Amino acid sequence: MFKRNRKNVLLLMLLGVTVGSLGITSASAIPVKNVNTGKSIDNLIHKVDISNLSYFRTMYDYSKKPVMLNDQNRFQTYKLEKPLKLTNESRHKVVTLPKGAVVSGLSDDHGNLMGVNNPALSIKNQKKVFKGLGNWRESYLVSKNNGAAKHPYTRETAFSHNSLASFPFLSVKSNNLWYDYGDFSLPFVSITSDNQLVYHTKGSKYKPTRYVKIKKYKRTHSTVTYYLAKPIKGVVTKKVKSGKSHLYRVTFKMGRVFKAFLDYTDDNDGYNITITNGRQQFFLQLDYLGWQITSLIRTSPESFNGSLLMMYF
Helix, strand or coil: CCCCCHHHHHHHHHHHHHCCCCCCCCCCCCCEEEEECCHHHHHHHCCCCHHHHHHHHEEEECCCCCCEEEEEECCEEEECCCCEEEECCCCCCEEEECCCCEEEEEECCCCCEEEEEHHHCCHHHHHHHHHHHCCCCEEEECCCCCCCCCCECCCCCCCEECCEECCCCEEECCCCCCCCCCCCCCCEEEECCCCEEEEECCCCCCCCCCEEEEEEEEECCCEEEEEECCCECCECCEEEEECCEEEEEEEEEEEEEEEEEECCCCCEEEEEEEEEECCEEEEEECCCCCHHHHHHHHHCHHHCHHHHCCCCC
Protein backbone atom coordinates (compact mmCIF):
# COMPACT_ATOMS: atom_id res chain seq x y z
CA MET A 1 0.00 0.00 0.00
CA PHE A 2 1.05 3.63 -0.49
CA LYS A 3 2.78 4.04 2.86
CA ARG A 4 1.59 6.90 5.03
CA ASN A 5 5.12 7.69 6.21
CA ARG A 6 6.34 11.19 7.06
CA LYS A 7 7.80 11.82 3.61
CA ASN A 8 4.68 10.80 1.73
CA VAL A 9 2.33 12.70 4.03
CA LEU A 10 4.46 15.82 3.69
CA LEU A 11 4.55 15.41 -0.06
CA LEU A 12 0.77 15.12 -0.23
CA MET A 13 0.41 18.12 2.08
CA LEU A 14 2.71 20.11 -0.17
CA LEU A 15 0.60 19.06 -3.12
CA GLY A 16 -2.41 20.21 -1.14
CA VAL A 17 -0.89 23.66 -0.74
CA THR A 18 0.06 23.72 -4.41
CA VAL A 19 -3.39 22.68 -5.53
CA GLY A 20 -4.96 25.17 -3.17
CA SER A 21 -6.73 27.22 -5.80
CA LEU A 22 -9.17 24.42 -6.58
CA GLY A 23 -12.80 25.47 -6.87
CA ILE A 24 -15.83 23.35 -7.67
CA THR A 25 -18.41 24.80 -10.03
CA SER A 26 -21.62 23.49 -11.52
CA ALA A 27 -21.07 25.01 -14.98
CA SER A 28 -21.06 22.70 -17.99
CA ALA A 29 -20.74 22.91 -21.78
CA ILE A 30 -18.71 26.12 -21.52
CA PRO A 31 -15.57 26.77 -23.65
CA VAL A 32 -12.34 26.76 -21.67
CA LYS A 33 -8.68 27.51 -22.28
CA ASN A 34 -6.25 24.88 -21.01
CA VAL A 35 -3.07 26.43 -19.60
CA ASN A 36 -0.05 24.35 -18.54
CA THR A 37 1.26 25.29 -15.10
CA GLY A 38 5.00 24.89 -15.73
CA LYS A 39 7.75 22.35 -15.21
CA SER A 40 8.10 23.00 -11.48
CA ILE A 41 4.49 21.95 -10.89
CA ASP A 42 4.86 19.04 -13.31
CA ASN A 43 7.93 17.79 -11.46
CA LEU A 44 6.17 18.06 -8.10
CA ILE A 45 3.03 16.20 -9.15
CA HIS A 46 5.12 13.58 -10.99
CA LYS A 47 6.71 12.58 -7.69
CA VAL A 48 3.45 10.73 -7.03
CA ASP A 49 3.20 7.29 -8.64
CA ILE A 50 0.56 7.23 -11.38
CA SER A 51 -1.24 4.41 -9.57
CA ASN A 52 -1.54 6.60 -6.47
CA LEU A 53 -3.21 9.57 -8.15
CA SER A 54 -6.55 8.53 -6.66
CA TYR A 55 -5.12 9.48 -3.27
CA PHE A 56 -6.05 13.02 -4.22
CA ARG A 57 -9.52 11.92 -3.13
CA THR A 58 -8.27 10.96 0.35
CA MET A 59 -10.05 12.61 3.25
CA TYR A 60 -8.26 14.58 5.97
CA ASP A 61 -8.48 14.53 9.74
CA TYR A 62 -8.91 18.20 10.63
CA SER A 63 -8.90 17.51 14.36
CA LYS A 64 -5.13 16.99 14.27
CA LYS A 65 -2.47 19.69 14.14
CA PRO A 66 -0.96 19.60 11.60
CA VAL A 67 -3.77 18.20 9.52
CA MET A 68 -3.02 14.60 8.57
CA LEU A 69 -4.33 12.03 6.12
CA ASN A 70 -6.70 9.43 7.42
CA ASP A 71 -7.68 6.14 5.80
CA GLN A 72 -10.88 7.32 4.12
CA ASN A 73 -10.79 7.37 0.34
CA ARG A 74 -13.78 7.05 -1.97
CA PHE A 75 -11.77 4.77 -4.28
CA GLN A 76 -10.46 2.41 -1.62
CA THR A 77 -11.19 -1.19 -2.65
CA TYR A 78 -12.82 -3.90 -0.54
CA LYS A 79 -14.01 -7.49 -0.88
CA LEU A 80 -17.44 -7.73 0.70
CA GLU A 81 -17.57 -9.93 3.78
CA LYS A 82 -21.36 -10.21 3.62
CA PRO A 83 -24.17 -9.42 1.15
CA LEU A 84 -24.66 -5.68 0.78
CA LYS A 85 -27.95 -3.90 0.11
CA LEU A 86 -27.68 -0.84 -2.12
CA THR A 87 -30.13 1.90 -2.98
CA ASN A 88 -30.13 5.04 -5.12
CA GLU A 89 -30.56 8.69 -4.29
CA SER A 90 -34.35 8.44 -4.22
CA ARG A 91 -34.05 5.37 -1.93
CA HIS A 92 -37.15 3.73 -3.39
CA LYS A 93 -35.46 0.61 -4.79
CA VAL A 94 -32.94 -1.90 -3.45
CA VAL A 95 -30.48 -4.36 -5.00
CA THR A 96 -28.12 -6.71 -3.17
CA LEU A 97 -24.48 -7.35 -4.02
CA PRO A 98 -23.30 -10.85 -3.10
CA LYS A 99 -20.69 -11.69 -0.49
CA GLY A 100 -17.23 -11.68 -2.10
CA ALA A 101 -18.00 -8.92 -4.61
CA VAL A 102 -15.14 -6.46 -5.05
CA VAL A 103 -16.14 -2.80 -4.70
CA SER A 104 -14.57 0.62 -4.34
CA GLY A 105 -16.12 3.19 -2.05
CA LEU A 106 -15.93 5.33 1.03
CA SER A 107 -15.85 3.51 4.36
CA ASP A 108 -15.98 4.73 7.94
CA ASP A 109 -13.52 3.66 10.63
CA HIS A 110 -15.61 0.63 11.60
CA GLY A 111 -15.81 -1.32 8.35
CA ASN A 112 -19.09 0.18 7.18
CA LEU A 113 -19.34 1.26 3.56
CA MET A 114 -20.98 4.66 3.06
CA GLY A 115 -21.06 4.66 -0.74
CA VAL A 116 -20.17 2.40 -3.68
CA ASN A 117 -18.69 3.57 -6.98
CA ASN A 118 -20.88 1.89 -9.60
CA PRO A 119 -18.52 2.06 -12.65
CA ALA A 120 -15.91 0.13 -10.63
CA LEU A 121 -18.15 -2.88 -10.03
CA SER A 122 -17.78 -6.01 -12.12
CA ILE A 123 -19.75 -5.95 -15.39
CA LYS A 124 -22.18 -8.51 -13.95
CA ASN A 125 -22.80 -6.48 -10.81
CA GLN A 126 -23.00 -3.22 -12.75
CA LYS A 127 -25.76 -4.60 -14.95
CA LYS A 128 -27.60 -5.72 -11.82
CA VAL A 129 -27.26 -2.32 -10.17
CA PHE A 130 -28.18 -0.25 -13.22
CA LYS A 131 -31.17 -2.45 -14.00
CA GLY A 132 -32.45 -2.18 -10.45
CA LEU A 133 -31.48 1.35 -9.48
CA GLY A 134 -31.11 3.28 -12.73
CA ASN A 135 -28.28 5.34 -14.19
CA TRP A 136 -26.44 6.52 -11.09
CA ARG A 137 -22.72 7.11 -10.59
CA GLU A 138 -22.82 6.06 -6.94
CA SER A 139 -24.98 3.73 -4.88
CA TYR A 140 -25.91 4.36 -1.27
CA LEU A 141 -26.22 1.88 1.57
CA VAL A 142 -29.52 0.77 3.01
CA SER A 143 -27.92 0.14 6.40
CA LYS A 144 -25.31 2.41 7.96
CA ASN A 145 -24.03 -0.46 10.09
CA ASN A 146 -23.48 -2.87 7.21
CA GLY A 147 -20.07 -4.24 8.31
CA ALA A 148 -19.20 -5.18 4.74
CA ALA A 149 -15.79 -3.52 4.36
CA LYS A 150 -13.69 -4.47 7.36
CA HIS A 151 -10.53 -5.11 5.33
CA PRO A 152 -9.16 -3.52 2.13
CA TYR A 153 -8.94 -5.63 -1.02
CA THR A 154 -5.23 -6.45 -1.22
CA ARG A 155 -5.02 -8.43 -4.46
CA GLU A 156 -2.89 -6.76 -7.14
CA THR A 157 -4.92 -6.54 -10.37
CA ALA A 158 -5.42 -4.33 -13.40
CA PHE A 159 -8.26 -2.79 -11.40
CA SER A 160 -6.66 -2.30 -7.99
CA HIS A 161 -3.12 -1.35 -6.90
CA ASN A 162 -2.24 -1.19 -3.22
CA SER A 163 -5.96 -1.44 -2.37
CA LEU A 164 -6.80 1.61 -4.48
CA ALA A 165 -8.87 1.62 -7.68
CA SER A 166 -6.90 2.60 -10.78
CA PHE A 167 -8.44 5.16 -13.13
CA PRO A 168 -11.95 5.28 -11.68
CA PHE A 169 -12.78 8.21 -13.98
CA LEU A 170 -10.31 8.98 -16.77
CA SER A 171 -12.02 11.69 -18.81
CA VAL A 172 -11.32 12.71 -22.41
CA LYS A 173 -9.47 16.02 -22.49
CA SER A 174 -11.30 18.81 -24.32
CA ASN A 175 -11.28 22.57 -24.84
CA ASN A 176 -15.02 22.72 -25.31
CA LEU A 177 -16.45 21.50 -22.01
CA TRP A 178 -16.05 22.63 -18.44
CA TYR A 179 -14.46 19.86 -16.43
CA ASP A 180 -17.09 19.21 -13.81
CA TYR A 181 -17.65 15.87 -12.09
CA GLY A 182 -21.13 17.00 -11.12
CA ASP A 183 -22.37 16.85 -14.70
CA PHE A 184 -19.94 14.41 -16.28
CA SER A 185 -20.57 15.57 -19.82
CA LEU A 186 -17.19 14.32 -21.07
CA PRO A 187 -16.65 10.75 -22.29
CA PHE A 188 -14.50 8.74 -19.90
CA VAL A 189 -12.67 5.45 -19.37
CA SER A 190 -13.05 3.30 -16.26
CA ILE A 191 -11.56 0.00 -15.08
CA THR A 192 -13.87 -2.56 -13.48
CA SER A 193 -13.21 -4.96 -10.63
CA ASP A 194 -13.32 -7.90 -13.06
CA ASN A 195 -10.55 -6.23 -15.09
CA GLN A 196 -12.52 -4.81 -17.99
CA LEU A 197 -11.66 -1.52 -19.67
CA VAL A 198 -14.87 0.41 -20.32
CA TYR A 199 -15.29 3.38 -22.66
CA HIS A 200 -18.26 5.57 -21.78
CA THR A 201 -19.40 7.62 -24.78
CA LYS A 202 -20.85 10.32 -22.53
CA GLY A 203 -19.91 11.22 -19.02
CA SER A 204 -23.44 10.81 -17.72
CA LYS A 205 -23.77 7.27 -19.15
CA TYR A 206 -22.53 4.96 -16.43
CA LYS A 207 -24.06 1.70 -17.68
CA PRO A 208 -21.35 -0.32 -19.49
CA THR A 209 -22.06 -0.80 -23.20
CA ARG A 210 -18.55 -0.73 -24.69
CA TYR A 211 -15.96 -2.79 -22.81
CA VAL A 212 -13.16 -5.31 -23.35
CA LYS A 213 -11.19 -7.71 -21.15
CA ILE A 214 -7.72 -6.70 -19.92
CA LYS A 215 -5.57 -9.78 -20.45
CA LYS A 216 -2.44 -8.48 -18.75
CA TYR A 217 -0.97 -5.22 -17.49
CA LYS A 218 2.26 -3.53 -16.44
CA ARG A 219 2.89 -0.65 -14.06
CA THR A 220 5.84 1.71 -13.73
CA HIS A 221 6.12 4.96 -11.78
CA SER A 222 4.66 7.10 -14.57
CA THR A 223 2.78 4.63 -16.82
CA VAL A 224 0.16 1.91 -16.69
CA THR A 225 0.00 -0.37 -19.75
CA TYR A 226 -3.00 -2.57 -20.45
CA TYR A 227 -3.07 -5.36 -23.03
CA LEU A 228 -6.61 -5.87 -24.28
CA ALA A 229 -8.21 -8.95 -25.82
CA LYS A 230 -9.51 -6.84 -28.73
CA PRO A 231 -9.66 -3.19 -29.81
CA ILE A 232 -12.25 -0.89 -28.28
CA LYS A 233 -13.81 2.01 -30.14
CA GLY A 234 -12.94 5.36 -28.56
CA VAL A 235 -9.56 4.28 -27.19
CA VAL A 236 -6.43 4.19 -29.37
CA THR A 237 -4.76 0.75 -29.27
CA LYS A 238 -1.67 -0.74 -30.88
CA LYS A 239 -1.72 -4.36 -32.06
CA VAL A 240 1.22 -6.27 -30.57
CA LYS A 241 2.29 -9.88 -30.74
CA SER A 242 1.70 -12.05 -27.69
CA GLY A 243 2.89 -15.63 -28.11
CA LYS A 244 1.10 -17.09 -31.11
CA SER A 245 -1.67 -14.48 -31.04
CA HIS A 246 -2.04 -10.73 -30.68
CA LEU A 247 -3.18 -8.30 -28.02
CA TYR A 248 -4.03 -4.61 -28.18
CA ARG A 249 -1.89 -2.27 -26.11
CA VAL A 250 -3.04 0.88 -24.32
CA THR A 251 -0.45 2.92 -22.40
CA PHE A 252 -1.59 5.62 -19.98
CA LYS A 253 1.25 7.98 -19.09
CA MET A 254 1.44 11.06 -16.86
CA GLY A 255 1.71 14.29 -18.83
CA ARG A 256 1.51 18.04 -18.22
CA VAL A 257 -0.35 19.58 -15.30
CA PHE A 258 -2.82 22.25 -16.39
CA LYS A 259 -5.68 24.50 -15.39
CA ALA A 260 -8.84 24.96 -17.43
CA PHE A 261 -9.80 28.64 -17.49
CA LEU A 262 -13.23 29.88 -18.52
CA ASP A 263 -12.97 31.95 -21.70
CA TYR A 264 -14.60 35.03 -20.20
CA THR A 265 -13.12 35.03 -16.69
CA ASP A 266 -10.10 34.06 -14.58
CA ASP A 267 -12.17 31.39 -12.86
CA ASN A 268 -10.76 27.87 -13.25
CA ASP A 269 -11.38 24.36 -11.98
CA GLY A 270 -8.06 23.94 -10.19
CA TYR A 271 -5.21 21.66 -11.15
CA ASN A 272 -5.58 18.69 -13.51
CA ILE A 273 -3.06 16.25 -14.92
CA THR A 274 -3.00 15.13 -18.55
CA ILE A 275 -2.87 11.36 -19.04
CA THR A 276 -1.66 10.47 -22.53
CA ASN A 277 -2.24 7.38 -24.62
CA GLY A 278 0.07 8.11 -27.52
CA ARG A 279 -1.43 11.19 -29.17
CA GLN A 280 -4.73 10.63 -27.40
CA GLN A 281 -5.24 12.75 -24.28
CA PHE A 282 -7.28 12.11 -21.16
CA PHE A 283 -7.10 13.88 -17.81
CA LEU A 284 -7.60 13.44 -14.08
CA GLN A 285 -8.72 16.19 -11.73
CA LEU A 286 -6.39 16.66 -8.78
CA ASP A 287 -9.28 17.74 -6.64
CA TYR A 288 -10.28 17.73 -2.97
CA LEU A 289 -6.70 17.68 -1.70
CA GLY A 290 -5.81 21.33 -1.55
CA TRP A 291 -8.58 23.83 -1.12
CA GLN A 292 -9.58 23.08 2.48
CA ILE A 293 -5.96 22.84 3.61
CA THR A 294 -5.20 26.22 2.06
CA SER A 295 -8.14 27.66 3.96
CA LEU A 296 -6.76 26.27 7.21
CA ILE A 297 -3.30 27.65 6.47
CA ARG A 298 -4.79 31.11 6.00
CA THR A 299 -6.64 30.93 9.30
CA SER A 300 -4.04 29.05 11.36
CA PRO A 301 -0.59 29.16 9.69
CA GLU A 302 1.24 28.18 12.86
CA SER A 303 -0.19 24.68 12.52
CA PHE A 304 1.67 24.13 9.26
CA ASN A 305 4.93 26.08 9.51
CA GLY A 306 6.92 23.26 11.05
CA SER A 307 5.87 20.78 8.38
CA LEU A 308 6.24 23.21 5.50
CA LEU A 309 9.88 23.81 6.41
CA MET A 310 10.57 20.09 6.05
CA MET A 311 9.03 19.57 2.60
CA TYR A 312 12.29 18.85 0.84
CA PHE A 313 13.39 15.37 -0.08
